[in-house]
Amino acid sequence: MAAITLLGLGYFARVRMPRPPVGKYEPPDVLVVMAVVMLAPLLYLELPRTAVAVVFGLVLCAALQFTLAPLLGGLGAALLAVLAVAVTGGLALADRTLAVLVLTDVLLAVAVVGVATMWAQSGFKSVHTAWFAGLLAVYDLLATGLSSVMDRFAAQVMGLPFAPLLAVTRGDPPVALGLGDLLLIVLFPLVAAKAYGRAAALLAGALGVLASSAISVLFATGTLTGAFPLMVVLGPVIVAQHLYWVRRAGRERTTAEWRAGALATVPVTAASPVLLAALGTPGAPGDLDERARPGDWVALLDGEVVGTGPSAGSARKDAARRGTGAVPLVRQV
Template identity: 55%
Template sequence: MDVDPLALAALSAAVAAVTAVAAGYLARVRMPRPPVGVYTGGDIAVLCVGVVVAPLLYTALPGAAVSAVFGLVLCLAVQFTLAPLLAATRLRAAPWSWATALAGTAATALAALTGHPGAARAGSDLLIAVAVVGVANLWTQSGLRSTHAAALAAALTCYDLVATTLTDTTGRFFEQVRDRPFAPMLALTGGPHPVAVGLGDLLLLVLFPLVAAKAYGRAAAWCAALTGLLVTSAVSACFALGLLSTGFPLLTALGPLIVVQHLFRRRRADGERTTAQWREGRPLPPPAASGAARQPA
């Protein structure tokens, strides 16, 4: 399989850019707290079940219906991402965020319907990038902890391995959404073998550095972001060298590294900062004392 090395390099750059934008958003924009309270282990379990069941449901729908569902979800995600950002300006946040989200969604759909796949792909990528920035910030600012992020990564790693390697679930889903607008992937090229990263992979690549920053500070965030970038670049290099030729479940490499980072930080610190403590600018948790009781995760 011939893969453009420049496209592979651009994919790593795109992942780094989305992560940097999400970090800047976290530092400057306060999202309204949703009325569901803070995250618990039960919430993570429900989320994992949804991730597993959703592709099975989507493969039973026509491709056009799947595109419509993802288009609606992206439109809503872009709207709630832009609303807090525009609230800091003199513009009326709600009308302008809705107008921008609807315009971006409509322009992407129109490009696809009029036979401009490159424009449709670019529009989808932009919507996905904005949505990932918003969702990662919403989860982080709503109280998702490093423990929860690591548990989510571990569960999705197992699912990704089964769905991609041991069964054809991911392959069938990819064939259904390939080259359609709003496909759940950040794709720089089209065709049967696109240079792309899946939506779930991208979300965890962006999410964990934000959670690490809140829980353990800037050094932990930089380590998480660089680890994700190195994993993405290493997989891209394997494709460029011909060592990989089919879709690779990125989370099988990224997920364990997220868990290892969490366990390392957890052993070094006596607990992790909550969202309230992070907002107040509380100092990082002190080093864990040998044999001391630790704050529950």
Template identity: 55%
Template sequence: MNAIPLVALSCCVALLMAAAGGYLVRVRMPRPPVGVYTSGDIAVLCVGVVLAPLLYLKLPGVVVSALFGLVLCLAVQFTLAPVCSGRWAWGLALVAAGATAACSGHPVAVRACTDVMLAVAVVGVANLWTQSGMRSAHAAGLAAVLSCYDLVATTLTQVTANFVTQVQGRPFAPMLVLTGGSPPVAVGLGDLLLLVLFPLVAAKAFGRTAALLAAAVGVVVTSAVSALFALGALTAGFPLLTVLGPLIVLQHVLWSRRLGGERTTARWRSGTDSPTPRPDRLQPDPALTSALSLTPPTGLAPGTWIAIADGQILGTGNSPGLARRAARQRGTDTLPIVRQL
């Protein structure tokens, strides 16, 4: 296989990562009213990704192209909306979709127009997920599930091969395609989205160094697979996520353990460098520690409640309320800590 398109594919992946990173730094997307990401949201997303190709294989190719065209048009619009006005964003998205559909029958033009729309959509979707609060743990979980699915769909079954055959050459195909042929020099939408997404999530969760490492790992994996195709060691579709997914999980685990957690979106927006400490690393309250370690005087019956403030026992009683009341009667302005003997 010609090495030039393969090198160009790795360069395109790197450029998309850089574009997405620049978008993350300079553009703040409006947060959709969906709350925060949970494990259930990631599970639903994984189910959708797994079932979508199976559904599309049951539909006519024209219908599949129309569905992907609608999705790409919407993605291009919400990606461009924060950059220009909403009307301009809609206009550009509709023009791009119309031009892509009009090029049907001209393979090179279809690939070029679809690639541009796909690149803009991936930048927007990755930023939307990142800026909406997707955590590194969520991205790692998504990568783990999709790596297993990619292995099954691409290597153990013909799902991916049949899907590529169905959409190849059509407008709005969910692949970044540089050349035709069998196999084409291309990277699938799911692979491309995770390649671009994880460096953004790593930047938010762990900082610039983690983001650069994630981007470098993605480019190296893409380049290594391209080199295997150039050398003839690979001749059919390769499940890229089976390599990339475990590396994403490994990076998440290493950075989480090294930094003690990951930054929340709020801490990232405020410019806070340190991540939110994990519960097992929170420091105990000194006042509570002092109250628990205080040795009570002799003579108090077991079961008595004592109210402690400023390192002293200020009140006692047969219930927490009576102990606090006794402390207030002594004129303390500090809210006492109550414990039972």
């Protein structure tokens, strides 16, 4: 886990992933993610094992491609992703269990690093991660601790190629981390680095690794013998860190501030008149910035006006000409 966490922090610091056109993350987006997390195991329990492996293989292939694309280019990443998935599938058909287990772990780790980086760099905040972790802790308690849903799901996917379980040991019982657990262990250090800086990232990474390692030790010593809801431990740890850092810093850094290396500070100047008008803020001054007039369109990124134009497309093009690499929101003034 320590290696995967460090890989995530290194990738996050050095690679800029294209921002998906998702706009700004809001609390309802967290609820949508939670709904997917809750419903997916129930769906997979109704599918044949072969169908489950095929679905996971396709999802993993797509995640590998966009993770590797910034490093290898789109075509090179696609070829390598397809090759890796094909080799893993071939080894599964040849009944090479250990090789499949190792390759699945490697591919899953790379894919999770890419997904976590994309979320963090596209605006997923510490507060969103805290909500996600808290909700997932409740769900994990219900699905793993108080019912047999996750036990049955683990039995369904255990041993499959591309299974969404990171195998930690092959003992009896085998120890594995679920995909949600792994995603949050990798994700929170990244959003903490963006929101609060290096110290917050290192603390988040250390506590995540410590929590997962402690549970693994309990399994290794026989103290735990059945499924354990890791998020019941990890979720409150993430929420507590978020509350501590937001209380200490006052607010999170925006993605733009993180990229510029700026510290999060409480703004003391009034917002741009163009931004106020674009957002329809009550009391916005009547005289707009000279770059925009009533009826024009503005491109917004992380709370800043990055382009203007007479149409939505021209505002985006203006933002691109000014060096904006991410996809901004557009709104009419």
